[in-house]
Amino acid sequence: MAATRATDAADEAYDVIVLGAGPTGENVADRAHAAGLSTVIVESELVGGECSYWACVPSKALLRPVTTRSEARRVPGIKDAVDVPLDAPAILAHRDAIVSHWKDDGQVRWLDSAGLDLVRGQGRLAGPRRVVVDGERVLTARHAVAVCTGSRALLPPVPGLAEARPWTSRDATSSQSVPGRLVVVGGGVVGVEMATAWRAMGASVTLLVRGDGLLPRMEPFAGHLVAESLAEAGVFLRTGVEVREVRREAPGGPVTVLLDSGDEIVADELLIATGRAPRTEDIGLDTVGLPPGSWLDVDDSCRVKGVTGGWLYGVGDVNHRALLTHQGKYQARVAGAAIAARARGVPILESDPWGAHAATADRRAVPQVVFSDPEAAAVGLSAAEAEKAGYRIRVVDQDMAATAGASVYAEDYRGRARMVVDLDREVLLGVTFVGMGVGELLHSATIAVAGEVPIERLWHAVPSFPTLSEVWLRLLEAYRG
Numbered sequence: 078m079a080a081t082r083a084t085d086a087a088d089e090a091y092d093v094i095v096l097g098a099g100p101t102g103e104n105v106a107d108r109a110h111a112a113g114l115s116t117v118i119v120e121s122e123l124v125g126g127e128c129s130y131w132a133c134v135p136s137k138a139l140l141r142p143v144t145t146r147s148e149a150r151r152v153p154g155i156k157d158a159v160d161v162p163l164d165a166p167a168i169l170a171h172r173d174a175i176v177s178h179w180k181d182d183g184q185v186r187w188l189d190s191a192g193l194d195l196v197r198g199q200g201r202l203a204g205p206r207r208v209v210v211d212g213e214r215v216l217t218a219r220h221a222v223a224v225c226t227g228s229r230a231l232l233p234p235v236p237g238l239a240e241a242r243p244w245t246s247r248d249a250t251s252s253q254s255v256p257g258r259l260v261v262v263g264g265g266v267v268g269v270e271m272a273t274a275w276r277a278m279g280a281s282v283t284l285l286v287r288g289d290g291l292l293p294r295m296e297p298f299a300g301h302l303v304a305e306s307l308a309e310a311g312v313f314l315r316t317g318v319e320v321r322e323v324r325r326e327a328p329g330g331p332v333t334v335l336l337d338s339g340d341e342i343v344a345d346e347l348l349i350a351t352g353r354a355p356r357t358e359d360i361g362l363d364t365v366g367l368p369p370g371s372w373l374d375v376d377d378s379c380r381v382k383g384v385t386g387g388w389l390y391g392v393g394d395v396n397h398r399a400l401l402t403h404q405g406k407y408q409a410r411v412a413g414a415a416i417a418a419r420a421r422g423v424p425i426l427e428s429d430p431w432g433a434h435a436a437t438a439d440r441r442a443v444p445q446v447v448f449s450d451p452e453a454a455a456v457g458l459s460a461a462e463a464e465k466a467g468y469r470i471r472v473v474d475q476d477m478a479a480t481a482g483a484s485v486y487a488e489d490y491r492g493r494a495r496m497v498v499d500l501d502r503e504v505l506l507g508v509t510f511v512g513m514g515v516g517e518l519l520h521s522a523t524i525a526v527a528g529e530v531p532i533e534r535l536w537h538a539v540p541s542f543p544t545l546s547e548v549w550l551r552l553l554e555a556y557r558g
């Protein structure tokens with residue numbers, strides 16, 4: 078199909094309009110364009126989105142020195158040399174460089190090279206297949222509009238919180254200085270990663286958690302091991318606490334956090350890491366019959382449910398299926414293929430599980446690495462999730478340290494691995510690793526879970542000696558007896 082592009086000044090027509098140039102939007106646009114559809118992408122801030130400038134990339138730049146030093150501290154021959162404070166100014170300067178000083182020229186060049194049109198400004202739906210940018214420029218879509226506007230930090234309704242101007246994930250990943258005292262609220266991924274980074278750079282950190290542990294979406298041992306290590310690093314961890322009120326008397330002055338226990342904590346900065354909200358409150362959802370401010374409810378091809386004509390897609394964070402860059406990009410590949418197939422009039426899409434037009438992995442095999450110290454990495458279902466879903470399971474646990482690979486990797490290596498086996502099919506439903514370096518181990522588990530590789534065949538996937546991957550052999554030996 079030939080790409081068609083009409084550029085009437087008043088009303089510009091494309092095959093596909095993509096709203097939001099984060100990692101998801103970029104990939105939807107790229108897939109649609111590669112399939113021969115003329116495509117425009119609308120961006121109100123920076124091309125590259127949250128991930129490139131205020132999320133994945135800067136946070137990992139802050140964390141890399143932390144885990145590197147931690148590993149080296151357990152390796153004879155170098156450990157004494159690295160037993161020094163981290164050079165915070167150098168880390169922050171590197172972070173600034175890796176986010177291109179919050180300039181998107183490089184990503185814009187990529188859009189150009191990929192043949193994609195970029196319109197800068199705030200896009201809003203204005204009825205079916207129409208998008209108005211900054212209230213002026215009208216774009217129309219012959220085939221599809223893909224909303225990829227992502228998410229923002231959610232502030233809980235705590236009295237005084239908004240007025241106290243707390244840090245959100247944006248401030249925590251872009252701050253130019255290390256706060257003396259930092260209170261972090263929330264024991265999820267952002268809370269854990271940012272407590273790890275800022276503590277290692279010298280801040281006094283208090284981590285306030287409502288529940289009884291960290292990383293509640295993972296196997297409980299992941300949160301336990303990470304909590305133990307944060308405590309050893311000097312983080313004050315308080316579980317089972319609720320923030321009742323926040324006060325900051327003067328801008329830039331200290332902030333007081335009042336807990337429901339009656340305790341008060343005074344700090345220089347307060348980071349709120351209590352989850353995300355969709356960026357859909359001002360994108361014209363009401364003009365197509367959807368409630369503004371809602372997560373977009375989509376089918377497995379990422380097409381928004383309940384929209385007449387089926388032209389609207391919601392891809393990435395905005396659909397709340399799995400708030401991760403790699404899953405957003407995966408959904409983008411699926412949605413891009415589905416948009417192209419529907420534009421070609423393909424009568425039946427490959428929408429069965431694991432088909433080309435179904436983002437099945439969102440439900441069965443989402444991998445995630447928490448870049449804490451030690452790392453926590455998981456894919457698929459936890460034991461509790463598998464039981465809740467009605468599977469007949471067996472859980473196999475192993476000490477990551479019980480391998481030659483771990484003893485070579487670091488002295489006193491600490492970690493644990495778990496696989497959750499579906500007893501009826503003898504395939505893996507989920508795998509979790511905690512320990513140094515396990516982030517790079519996770520993809521082996523993702524292949525096993527997504528591929529539904531039978532245990533009897535996994536037995537023939539031989540891990541190299543001496544690597545951390547040997548834990549696979551220990552897990553399989555324990556299962557087979």
Ligand SMILES: Cc1cc2nc3c(=O)[nH]c(=O)nc-3n(C[C@H](O)[C@H](O)[C@H](O)COP(=O)(O)OP(=O)(O)OC[C@H]3O[C@@H](n4cnc5c(N)ncnc54)[C@H](O)[C@@H]3O)c2cc1C
Nearest residue numbers: 097099100101121126127132133200227393394400401402
């Ligand atoms: C601190 C932090 C660390 C993270 N670390 C990781 C990690 O290590 N690995 C990982 O996989 N995930 C990580 N995530 C999650 C990851 O950042 C998101 O899943 C990812 O950014 C989602 O991509 P997206 O394209 O859907 O949305 P976004 O990246 O949010 O991009 C949306 C884009 O849409 C634009 N936009 C919004 N509204 C409009 C509009 N009306 N008109 C035009 N443009 C608009 C925005 O400006 C933005 O550029 C992290 C998140 C946080 C907060």
Ligand SMILES: NC(=O)c1ccc[n+]([C@@H]2O[C@H](COP(=O)([O-])OP(=O)(O)OC[C@H]3O[C@@H](n4cnc5c(N)ncnc54)[C@H](O)[C@@H]3O)[C@@H](O)[C@H]2O)c1
Nearest residue numbers: 233263264265266267268287350351352400445446447448
């Ligand atoms: N390495 C990574 O993959 C990575 C890193 C950072 C963020 N992310 C993604 O970004 C998303 C957002 O992360 P997040 O940590 O903000 O959210 P989250 O959902 O992971 O954790 C939020 C935590 O805050 C708690 N909470 C909610 N309301 C609260 C309140 N009023 N008071 C105290 N605690 C409260 C929740 O119980 C939960 O434990 C996640 O879904 C994650 O997938 C990924």
